[in-house]
Structures are given as structure tokens and as C-alpha cells.
Amino acid sequence: MVKRMGAAKVEPGKATMADVAARAGVSKMTVSRVLNNIDRRVSEATSAKVQRAAEEMGYVIDTTARVFSSKRSGFIAAVIPSINNSNFSDTVRGITAAFEGSGLQLLLGSSDYRIETEETLVEAMLQRRPEGVILTGGRHTVRTRRLLEAAAVPVVETWDQPEQPLGHVVGFSNAAATHALVMRLHERGYRNIAFIGGTSNRDTRGADRRLGYAQALKDLGAGRPRVISFGQPPISMEQGGEAIVQLLQQWPDVDAAVCVSDLSAFGALMECQRRGWQVPGRIAIAGFGDFEVARCSNPRLTTVAVDCHEIGRATGEVLLRAVEAAATGQPLPLETVLTPFRIVEREST
């Protein structure tokens, strides 16, 4: 670096710690100590001087250099299937809340429900040396698994109960939740319960829900599954509407439809209203996820409420402990946290 004199002009945005040090008349090390606030062995006077100099120059510490030097990146990488889904965004909020005060930042990526995109994101993020990684679900490409193992970084998988976890797990069984919902509908007297949702494996949570539905029918001895499936996730409201029409054409005796998510359930509900099919009179409709639209629609939708924020909070907490443990060289034993769900019965069933 060209030596810079005391209060010499520095291009905006280019000030370094050395420049601040020069301006404050101290050494770089003192500036570092003050700004990191980690060492109060610096006198009040010096500290004030340094802070004033930094403020005046609009100095912002170069995290890249700090990370490079300290070997701690200070961020966690997270990949969610969709950014535009209040369930996942609530989870993200929970994670962020858990990181409050820890000094860790969250770097978010959205996979669009594609494990190949997830792989690309994980690779890009690993290059920036995250201290931990959060993934949604338990299905990943072989290469994703290899990269994460090689990175030797704490991993938490959420929103699922993977059979072969990569690391820690915070989630619930989507199959069990849907199973419970079907059982409840059966208790309420519904006898011909169908399922609307993707058969696509791209949304593993959706696939699990379908499995739970099928298992419940089997347990009830209620005949074979009746499933209407549609395209790739994210499933839309409109697809729910198309599916319910197809469903009642194919099996007119169906008296209840369990939908893979509240969004498709809502679409189904609106389509029924357009066609004059009473809900729940002609057919009952239930969703999954307890989205706002399920609480506001008319009639309100029966659904499975998942504590998304708690999934996030618990995930953040486990990861925080794992990161700390990794820093001390004592890897945290793998944990599995089961989060709650509950059936919310409303006017649509």
C-alpha cells in the first residue's frame, strides 16, 4: 500500500484501518480493538478519538479481510425451497431471532424446489466458508452431500424427518401430520376422503403428506387412495381449483378433499363456490400450513398448523450450539428435534 499521511484525503469507500489509525494518531491494532469492542483495555480517550475518526471518514470495516484473517466468516448459509411462502419466511424469521446477538448473519438462498439448484447454491455458499448450513428437507443430490461432508461444517435439516440425515434435524413428520388430519376427518363422519397434491418428488414434503394420507386410509380400511395430482411445485391456487373439478368428475362420491397446502385448498374452495358446490355440504375441504388465506377465507379452512417460527428458532439454536462446539473442536452429538403441529378445524369441514 502507498503510505498515507495523517489526514490525507482517501477515496470514498476506500478507507482502511490504517487510514483511520493515521487520522486518529494511533496504530492499526488500537483501531481494531476499538471497533471490535472486544478489548476494553483501550482508554476512553483513545477509544473516542478512534470512533470519531472512523465516523468522519465513513469507515466500514472490511469483513472480507477480517474473515480472511480470523478464519471466521460470521455467517450461516440457508437454502429454502421458496422465498415466497409464509411458512418458510416464518421459519427464516425464527432462525434470525435465534441468531440475535450471536454476531452471526444469515445468507439466504432459494432453490425453487429443485435439489439441483440447491446443489448450485450450496456450492456457491460453501466457497464463502459459512460456519453452518441449514437445508430444507432431507432430499439432496449426491454431490450436495459430498460437498457438505468435505466442508466438515455443522448442518441442520428442517421441515422433514430425513431417513438418512446429513447432520442435525429439526422438523416433524409431514406424513404423520396428514395422517392425523385424515383420521380427524374420519371421526367427523367423512367416509370418502380424497387427496389433492403433487405426486412429484420435487416437493418431498408434499410427497410425504400423500404417503400419510394413503397410510391413514389403509389404517381405516377405507378403500384405496384417490389422488388428483398436478404439475411441479410450487402448487398454485389455480391448480387447486382445476383439481377439485377433476376430482368430483372422476369420483362423484367423494365427500372430503385433503389438499397438499392451504393455497391449493383455497383455489379448490373458490372453484366450488363458482360452481355452486356447497362447502362443506357437497364436499369438505382441508389444507395444510395454516396460511393467512386459510384464516380469512369464507368459509375458513380446516388445516394443519405448523409452528414454523419454532422450527426456525430451534434450528438456529441447535446450529448455534453446533458452531460453538465446532469452534472448540468438540463436535456436538447429532440431535433431532421434533416440532409440534396441530389440526385446526374450521368451517370448511
Added chain:
Amino acid sequence: MVKRMGAAKVEPGKATMADVAARAGVSKMTVSRVLNNIDRRVSEATSAKVQRAAEEMGYVIDTTARVFSSKRSGFIAAVIPSINNSNFSDTVRGITAAFEGSGLQLLLGSSDYRIETEETLVEAMLQRRPEGVILTGGRHTVRTRRLLEAAAVPVVETWDQPEQPLGHVVGFSNAAATHALVMRLHERGYRNIAFIGGTSNRDTRGADRRLGYAQALKDLGAGRPRVISFGQPPISMEQGGEAIVQLLQQWPDVDAAVCVSDLSAFGALMECQRRGWQVPGRIAIAGFGDFEVARCSNPRLTTVAVDCHEIGRATGEVLLRAVEAAATGQPLPLETVLTPFRIVEREST
């Protein structure tokens, strides 16, 4: 660094370029050239050797060091008000599409509609030396403005037409769009048009829409504005429901309600149905944003459709050019891109 011998064992995920170089029997520089694939002056044979070595060691380049050395972080920082809003997530998709193939990644932050949170995010992101910054809207804290000026990084503000832009602008006038909607309703015969939305300045787009509404009434000589406002953004469906009740109690002669967003419009619509108020017979309802719920509801909602993806795409494109220009030392003259909107009339009016 401890000198490492040729094929010495290296902890997984910890291999450096020097390790790969040693294993391949070449210099670090050659490894760098091969892996960055930026310099095909490397012979096929050498290249193959290096790639094999890297693959065998599970080597992943350390982007932190690369950024540190090359002075190019390879990412763009973006702050949006809410992650859980399909308008903004469509914009993000557009930005991502524009960056395709450029080698730039998007680092996303969500401000929760708070300019103080935006400030915190901008500061944290600037520490990682982004090559460009994207903000939503034109209202920012004084400190945010100072930090961005000091960073001397290209900035694009989206979704608004700021009076005092920080840099480039890609957006539309929310006031003009709402003005156009009100004019259209007036053409259709509605004479007592009210507005439902926040007076809060936290959502500047919402505030602009209210201004456009008020201006339209003035231009029409249609009496003074009738506004029902509620809490802080993000405005919920439920709040829309409460507002419409309050509206019709306060001004029973109102025949049309313009809502600050489709979400509140939907909530209002559902509440009307619960109370047996015909829409549009008793009251017409219009929203803003063309969310999926507006296309699916029954009746479908009249709204203002914004080309969110195009906002993102144009934003990405402008920023890309600005970043390239900045790299060559020739700052791009400030641009303002006006994106289109259109009134979509549906069954609710």
C-alpha cells in the same frame, strides 16, 4: 503456513491452492488459472493434471481469499421490505435472471418495512464489499445514505420514483397508478370512492398510493378523501376485513373501496361476504399488485398489475452495466427506468 509436502494428507475441506499445486507438481498460479478457467494459455495436459488433483482432494476454492485478493466480491446486495410477498419475490427472480451468466450472486436482506432495519442490513452488507446495492423505495435513513455514498458503489432504487434518488432508479409512480385506478372506477360510474390503507410512512409505496387516490378525487372534484387506515405494514388480510366494516359504518354512502394492496382487498371482500354485503352490488372493491389471490378469489378482484419481474430484470441490467462501468473507472450516468403498470378490471367492480 507449515510447508506441506507433495501428496501429504490434508484435513478435508482445508486444502489450499498450494496443496493442489504441490500434488499436481505445478505452481499456485497455474492452479489458479486452471480453476478460474480464465486463461486458456494453460496446456491441456497441465490443466487435466491440476483438475484431477483438485478433484481428488475435494478442493473448494476459498472465495474469501479470492475476493480479498482480487478486490471483486462477486455479489450484489439487495434489501426488500418483505420476503413473504410475491411482488417482491417476483422482482428478486427478475434480478436473478438478469445476473444469469454474469458471475454475480445476489445477497438478500429483508427490512420488514423498517428503514432502521434497512440501515443495519446495508451496513452489514457493505462490510462484505458488494459490487452494487439494490434498495426498495426511496426513503432511507440519513446514515444509510451516508454509508452508501461513502461506499461509492452503484445503487439502484426500485419500486418507487424517489424525489432525491441515491443512484439509478427502476420503478413506477405508485401515486400515478392509483390515480389511474380511481379515474377508471369513476368512469365506471362509482361516485363515492374511499381508500383503505395505512397512513403510516413506513410503507412509502402505500403512502404514495394514498396520495394518488387523494389527487384523483381532487382532479375529479369528487369531494374530500375518505380514508380508513390501520396499523403498520405488512398489511394483513384481516386488517382489510376490519377496515371495510369501519368504512361502511362511517360513510354508508361509499360505493367503492380502493385498497392499498390485494391482500387487504381480499380480506375486505371476504368480510363483506360474511356480512351478506354484495360485491360489487353494495360496494365495489379494488386492490393493488395483482397477487394470485386476486385472480382466484370469488369474485375476482380488480387490481393494478405491476410487472414485478420486469422491474427486477431492468434493475439487474442497469446494475450490471453500472458495475462494469465502475470496474473500468467510467461511472455510468444515472438512469431512470419507468416500468409499466395496468389496470385490470375484474368482477369485484
Added chain:
DNA sequence: CTGTTAGCGCATTCAC
């Protein structure tokens, strides 16, 4: 086509 030298901006470590 490939190697060598130097240094990015900070934190770590030790010395004063």
C-alpha cells in the same frame, strides 16, 4: 505456456 514476487486489510501474537 508457466513461474516468481508482492501485497490485498485485517487479527493474532508477542513485545513494550
Added chain:
DNA sequence: GTGAATGCGCTAACAG
């Protein structure tokens, strides 16, 4: 309390 020396892993610039 404060400062000076060292090096993190990589790439730019130049040399061969």
C-alpha cells in the same frame, strides 16, 4: 494500554 511483526490464500503484474 498500546504497538510492531507476521501471515491468512489468493491473484495481479511481470518475467521468463
